[in-house]
Amino acid sequence: MKWTQTLVPTLREAPADAEIPSHQLLLRAGLIRKLAGGVYTFLPLGLRTLRKIERIIREEMDRAGALEVAMPALQPPEIWEASGRAQTAGDVLFKLKDSTGRQWFLSPTAEEVITTLAANEINSYRQLPKNFYQVSVKFRDEIRPRFGLMRAKEFIMKDAYSFDTTDEGAMASYQKMYDAYKRIFARCGLQSFPVEADTGVIGGSHSHEFMIPAATGENEVAYCEACGYAANIEKATSGIPKTAARELGAAVEKFSTPGVVSIEALAKEPYKVAANRQIKTLVYIADSKPVIILVRGDDQLNETKLMAKTGAIAARPATPEECVATLGAKPGSLGAVLNVPADVKVYADERLRGANDMATGANEDGFHLKNVSIERDIKVSEWFDLRTVNAGEPCGKCAKPLKIRRAIEVGHVFKLGTKYSAKLNATFLDADGARKPSVMGCYGIGVTRTLQAVVEQSNDKDGIVWPIAVAPYTVCITPLGVAPGSPAMTLAEKIYTELTARGVDVILDDRDERPGVKFKDADLVGFPIRVAIGEKGLAKGEVEVKPRNAPFQAVKAEDAVEAVMKLVNG
Ligand SMILES: [Zn+2]
Numbered sequence: 001m002k003w004t005q006t007l008v009p010t011l012r013e014a015p016a017d018a019e020i021p022s023h024q025l026l027l028r029a030g031l032i033r034k035l036a037g038g039v040y041t042f043l044p045l046g047l048r049t050l051r052k053i054e055r056i057i058r059e060e061m062d063r064a065g066a067l068e069v070a071m072p073a074l075q076p077p078e079i080w081e082a083s084g085r086a087q088t089a090g091d092v093l094f095k096l097k098d099s100t101g102r103q104w105f106l107s108p109t110a111e112e113v114i115t116t117l118a119a120n121e122i123n124s125y126r127q128l129p130k131n132f133y134q135v136s137v138k139f140r141d142e143i144r145p146r147f148g149l150m151r152a153k154e155f156i157m158k159d160a161y162s163f164d165t166t167d168e169g170a171m172a173s174y175q176k177m178y179d180a181y182k183r184i185f186a187r188c189g190l191q192s193f194p195v196e197a198d199t200g201v202i203g204g205s206h207s208h209e210f211m212i213p214a215a216t217g218e219n220e221v222a223y224c225e226a227c228g229y230a231a232n233i234e235k236a237t238s239g240i241p242k243t244a245a246r247e248l249g250a251a252v253e254k255f256s257t258p259g260v261v262s263i264e265a266l267a268k269e270p271y272k273v274a275a276n277r278q279i280k281t282l283v284y285i286a287d288s289k290p291v292i293i294l295v296r297g298d299d300q301l302n303e304t305k306l307m308a309k310t311g312a313i314a315a316r317p318a319t320p321e322e323c324v325a326t327l328g329a330k331p332g333s334l335g336a337v338l339n340v341p342a343d344v345k346v347y348a349d350e351r352l353r354g355a356n357d358m359a360t361g362a363n364e365d366g367f368h369l370k371n372v373s374i375e376r377d378i379k380v381s382e383w384f385d386l387r388t389v390n391a392g393e394p395c396g397k398c399a400k401p402l403k404i405r406r407a408i409e410v411g412h413v414f415k416l417g418t419k420y421s422a423k424l425n426a427t428f429l430d431a432d433g434a435r436k437p438s439v440m441g442c443y444g445i446g447v448t449r450t451l452q453a454v455v456e457q458s459n460d461k462d463g464i465v466w467p468i469a470v471a472p473y474t475v476c477i478t479p480l481g482v483a484p485g486s487p488a489m490t491l492a493e494k495i496y497t498e499l500t501a502r503g504v505d506v507i508l509d510d511r512d513e514r515p516g517v518k519f520k521d522a523d524l525v526g527f528p529i530r531v532a533i534g535e536k537g538l539a540k541g542e543v544e545v546k547p548r549n550a551p552f553q554a555v556k557a558e559d560a561v562e563a564v565m566k567l568v569n570g
Contacts, residue, residue, distance in 0.1 A: 001473065001506070001507045001508070002507075002508050002510045003507060003508065003509040003510055003511050004510050004511055006044045006045070006507070007030070007043055007044055008029075008030040008043075008044075008045055008521070008525065009030040009043070010028060010029060010030045010521050010524055010525065011027060011028045011030070012028075013028075014027060014028050015027055015034075017034075018148065019146065019147060020147050020148075020150075020216040020456065021216070021455075021456060021459055022147075022148065022150075022216075022452045022453070022455035022456035022459070023147055023148030023149075023150070023452070025455050025459055025463060025464050025524075025526075026046065026148055026149070026452060026455060027148075028463070028524060029045070029463060029464055029524050029525045029526065030043055030045065030046075030525070031043055031045050031046030031049070031472070031525075032046045032148070032149070037145050037153070038142055038145025038146075038151070038152040038153035038154070039145075039152065039153055039154050040148070040149060040152065040154075040448075045472035045473070045525065046451075046472070048472040048473070048505075049451055049454075049466070049470050049471065049472050050156070050447070050448065050451055052469065052470045052471075053188055053447060053450055053451055053454075053470055054135050054156075054158075054447060056184055056187045056188060056469065056470070057135060057158050057184055057445060057447065058135065060180045060183050060184045060187070061133050061158070061160065061180060063180070064131070064176045064177065064179070064180040065131060065176065066131040066132065066133045066160050066162075066177075067130065067131065067132050067133070068132075068133055068134065068135075069114075069117075069132050069133070069134050070134055070136065071107070071110045071113045071114065071117075071134055071136070072107070072113070073106055073107045073136065073137060073138075073139070074104045074105075074106065074107075075104065075105045075106070075107050075110075075112065075113060076104065076105075077095075077103050077104070077105055079112035079113065079115075079116055079424065080093075080105060080112055082112070082423055082424055083111065083112050083115070083420055083423050083424060084423060085111075085112070087313060088313045089108065091141070092108055092140045092141050092142070093105050093106075093108060093141060094106035094108070094139040094140070094141045094153075095141075106139035107136070107138055107139060108138055108139055108140050109138065109157070109159055109442075109444070110134070110159055110161070111161065111416070111420050111440075111442055112420070112424065114132055114161040115161070115420045115421055115424040115426045115440070116424055116426075117132075118130075118163055118421070118426040118438060119421075119424055119425045119426040119427070122163065122426065122428055122438070123428060123429060124428055124429050125165045125428050125429065125430050125431055127428070128163055128164060128165050128169075128428060128438065129162060129163060129164045129165070129169055129172075129173055130162070130163045131160055131161065131162040131163070131173060131176075131177075132160065132161050133158060133159065133160035133161070133443075134158070134159060134160075135156065135157075135158045135447060136156065136157070136159075137154060137155070137156055138154070138155055138156070138157045138159075139153060139154055140152075140153060140155075141153065147216070147218075147452075148452055149448040149449055149451060149452040150218070150408065150449055150452055151218070152448065155446065155447075155448045155449065156446075156447040156448045157444055157445065157446055157447060158444065158445040158447055159442065159443070159444050160177065160442065160443040160444075161440060161441070161442050161443075162174070162177070162440060162441040162442075162443070163421070163426065163438040163439070163440055164438065164439045164440075164441075165428065165430060165436070165438070165439070166439060167417075167439055169439065170415055170417070170439035170440065170441055171206075171415065173441050174206065174413060174415050174441045177413050177441065177443040178194065178208060178413055181194075181210050181411045181413065181443075181445070182194070182210075184411075184445065185210060185212075185410065185411070185450070187469055188450060188454055188467065188469060188470055189454060189458065189466075189467025189468075189469060189470060190212055190410070190450070190453060190454060190457060191212065191213065191457065192210045192211065192212055192410065192411070193210070193211055193213070193223075193230060194208040194209070194210050194211070194230070195208060195209050195211055195221050195223070195230040195231050195232050195407075196208060196230065196231035196232065196235050196236075197209040197231070197232045197234070197235055197412065198232060198234045198235045198304050198305075198308050199308070199414060206414070206415035207412065207413065207414045207415065208412070208413050209232055209409045209411065209412050210409070210410050210411035210412070210413075210445075211230075211232075211407035211408065211409055211410070212407055212408045212410055212453045212456070212457055213405055213406070213407050213457075214406060214407060214408045214453070214456050214457060215406055216406070216408075216456060217406040217407040217408040217409075218406075218408070218409075219232060219233070219406065219407050219408065219409050220232070220233035220404055220405070220406055220407070221233065221236075221404065221405055221406075221407045222236035222238070222389050222391075222402050222403070222404050223402065223403055223404075223405070224395035224397065224398060224400055224401075224402055224403070225400070225403065226395065226398050226400035227395060227397050227398040227400070229395055229396070229397050229398070229402075233302070233388060233389065233404065234302060234304035234305065234308075235304070235305070235308075236388075236389045236402075237385055237389065237396050238389040238390075238393035238394060238395065238396050238402055239393070239394040239395060239396040239397075239399055240351065240389070240393045240394060242350070242351050242352075242353060242354060242355075243276065243296060243351055243352055243353075243354070243355035243358075245354050245355065245356060246356055246357040247356075247357070248356050248357075248373055248376070249356060249357050249370075249371035249373065250371055251371065252337060252369050252370070252371050252372055252377050253369065253370050253371050254362050254367050254368070254369055255271075255367065255368055255369075255370055256366060256367060257271060257366060257367060257368045258366045259366070260332075260366075260368065261330075261331070261332025261333065262332060263275050263278055263280060263297040263298070266278060266297075266359060266368060267297075271359075271368075273359045273368075273370070274297075275296075275297035275298035276296060276297060276298045277297070277357065277358055277359060278296070278297030278298075278358065278359050278360065279294050279295075279296065279297065279335070279336075279352065279355075279358050279359070279360040279372065279374065279378075280294065280295050280296065280297050280299070280301075281293070281294055281327075281334040281335050281336055281360060281361055282294075282295070282301055282317065282331075282334070283317070283318035283322060283323045283326050283327065283331075283334065284306065284315050284316065284317055284318060285315065285316055285317075285318050285322060286306070286307075286310060286312035286314070286315040287312050287313055287314060287315075289344075290318060290322060290325075290326040290344055291310070291344065291345045291346075291347060292326070292327070292334075292336050292340065292344055292345070292346045292347070293306065293347050293348075293349075293386065294336060294346065294347070294348040294349060294352060294374070294378070294380070295348075295349040295351070295352070295386055295387050296349065296351050296352055296355075296387070299349065299351060299387040299388070300387065300388045301349075301386055301387065301388070302386060302387060302388040303315060305384070305385060305386050305387075305388075306347070306384075306386055309347075309384040309385070309386065310345075310347060310382075310384070326341065326344060327339055327340065327363045328363050328364075329361065329362075329363040329364060329365065330365070332361070333361040333362065333363060333364060333365050333366075333367070333368075334360075334361045334363060335360040335361035335362055335363055335368075335369060335372075336360070336378045336379075337360060337362075337369055337372060337377050337378055338362065338363050338369075339363050340379065345381040345382070346378065346379060346380050346381050347380075347381060347382055347383075347384055347386065348374065348378070348380045348382075348383055348384075348386075349383075349384065349385065349386040349387050350383050350384065350385050350386075351387060352374050353374070353375070353383055354374075354375065355373075355374045356371075356372070356373035356374070356375075356376070357370075357371060357372075357373070358370075358372040358373070358374060359372065360372050389402060389404075390402075390404070391403055391404040408449070408453045408456065409446070409449075410445065410446055410449055410450045410453050411443075411444065411445045411446070411450075412443070412444045413441070413442075413443045413444075414441060414442050414443070415441050416439075416440040416441055416442055417439060417440065418437040418438070418439060418440070419440075420440055421437035421438040421439070421440055422437040425437075426438050426440075451470075454466070454467065454470060459526070460549070462520070462523040462524065463523045463524035463525065463526050464524070464525065464526030465526050465528075465548050465549050466526045466527070466528055466548070467528070468528045468568060468570075471505070471526065471527060471528050472505075472507075472525065472527075473505045473506060473507040473527055474504050474505045474506070474527070474528055474529060474568060475499055475504055475505070475506045475507070475527065475528075475529045475530070475531060475564055475568075476506075476507050476508075476509060476522045476525075476527035476529070476530050476531070477492045477495055477496055477506060477507070477508045477509065477530075477531045477533070478492075478509045478515070478518050478519065478522060478530060478531065478532045478533065479491070479492035479508075479509070479510070479533045480515045480518075480532065480533065480534045480535065481534075481535060482510050482511065482512050487535075487538055488533045488534070488535065488538060489510070491533055491538070491543070491557055492508055492510075492531075492533050493508070495531060495533075495543075495560050495561055495564075496508045498561045499561055499564060499565075502561070502565065504564065504565070504568055507527070509521075509522065515532075515534070519532075523548070526548060527548065528547065528548050528567075529545065529546070529547055529548070529564055529567050529568070530544075530545075530546045530548070530552075531543055531544070531545055531546075531560060531564065532544040532546065532552070533557075537554065538557070540554075541556055541557050541558075542554045542555065542556060542557060543555060543557050543560045545560060545563045545564060545567070547567055
């Protein structure tokens with residue numbers, strides 16, 4: 001490709017609304033353009049990279065035995081009603097009406113569609129196992145789209161769905177996808193690592209996310225370098241000890257704490273009740289009903305765990321008014337010893353089990369309670385792991401300190417079980433003649449997000465540093481003198497033709513621009529290899545071959561193609 005014949009609108013400055021390096025670089029390198037918030041056009045070079053990533057994904061999915069299909073983006077709401085997800089996924093579903101008034105959903109994912117297909121087309125165990133996948137545009141009604149392709153309203157996703165006759169079969173299908181994902185991200189030049197994950201709104205019993213370490217990532221991951229344990233912070237647990245039991249104190253006693261409305265204030269003079277001897281009482285509205293949550297004073301509630309453990313579809317902190325309505329007091333004075341309505345559930349964090357000699361709010365401004373023994377004085381409905389782990393806590397598997405880092409989620413594998421197949425009648429006749437629901441798994445890769453993750457992980461002060469496998473072009477030839485028939489241009493075209501014939505993607509920068517401009521652009525777009533042809537070098541019969549992230553080497557003009565091929569083949 002000749003530079004003047006394609007479109008590479010590079011920018012010296014990043015648009016003000018691009019917040020993270022990868023978003024800025026995709027815009028500056030002329031790979032994408034914003035049409036509206038969360039909606040992007042891929043320009044020719046951006047699309048080339050996207051297609052290369054898609055090809056890697058398709059090759060690895062095919063290799064793992066998955067079958068490519070293409071499902072519609074328009075989905076009838078009835079199948080979402082049948083699966084029970086019309087409510088749970090309601091917030092992110094794009095809904096529209098056609099001219100007859102019939103409602104449709106724009107596909108954010110396709111469990112319902114593929115399960116409906118399986119219900120109609122798969123009838124016997126002889127047809128199983130099967131794994132179907134597609135690479136297609138998906139939609140999410142993101143209220144706050146941000147970070148470019150990372151969180152967009154319209155994006156490209158690879159989604160796959162496996163159907164098996166048994167649980168063991170489903171686990172084998174899961175493992176195949178897990179292995180394929182590791183290969184996919186490695187081939188894209190990404191350092192990915194799988195972590196245990198919450199199954200969230202999709203449901204299911206077993207799940208891993210594939211993460212890319214990045215300071216700008218929206219996820220937090222707890223991990224142990226010693227034993228390899230890694231989990232999304234929404235799911236992570238640690239081996240932190242439970243609250244030390246003390247002598248069972250006398251009866252609960254109310255004491256005056258004027259103006260004290262925080263854990264920190266109660267920990268100070270004159271009260272000096274350490275945060276780890278306090279019970280933090282929170283009121284949440286879970287699926288429109290108030291619930292009371294108890295965690296230790298020095299712990300933080302993890303809302304994802306709360307929803308996962310209690311099965312709540314939606315949960316939010318109660319307003320001060322709702323706290324008063326529930327416990328008769330405002331946040332800062334709440335406690336679960338007194339005045340808890342009989343129909344309000346009290347969920348306590350496991351770390352508090354057996355704790356005594358604790359302090360908590362008295363549901364009365366200016367008063368707290370002491371000598372609280374949680375199992376004696378509070379009617380706990382259920383115990384759960386509800387706290388967020390912190391860096392430095394002992395690993396639950398090997399007791400070495402856990403670390404926490406930020407990461408970008410690029411892939412997710414779930415074992416779904418029969419959640420969808422049972423509801424949508426995706427059943428089969430087994431060898432014993434019994435009709436059973438298929439055991440399913442589902443597997444996603446954010447394709448456009450993966451593209452941006454490559455840029456986020458691989459860039460420097462000059463621009464993007466593409467891995468060869470996904471670069472828009474592998475080689476950029478830069479003749480410094482582009483007059484047709486000039487020695488530099490003639491040699492540039494010769495090298496271009498030879499490399500192209502050997503299957504290398506080459507772009508020839510035939511713009512009549514200063515060398516500085518051309519080199520800056522080549523570094524900004526991030527071509528892995530640059531071949532510069534200047535008058536001085538030519539006089540000596542030499543050209544410069546320069547990998548994007550290494551110094552140049554002068555090579556004889558006739559050896560240039562071989563030198564490039566050596567770099568291409570690693
Ligand atoms: Zn460990």
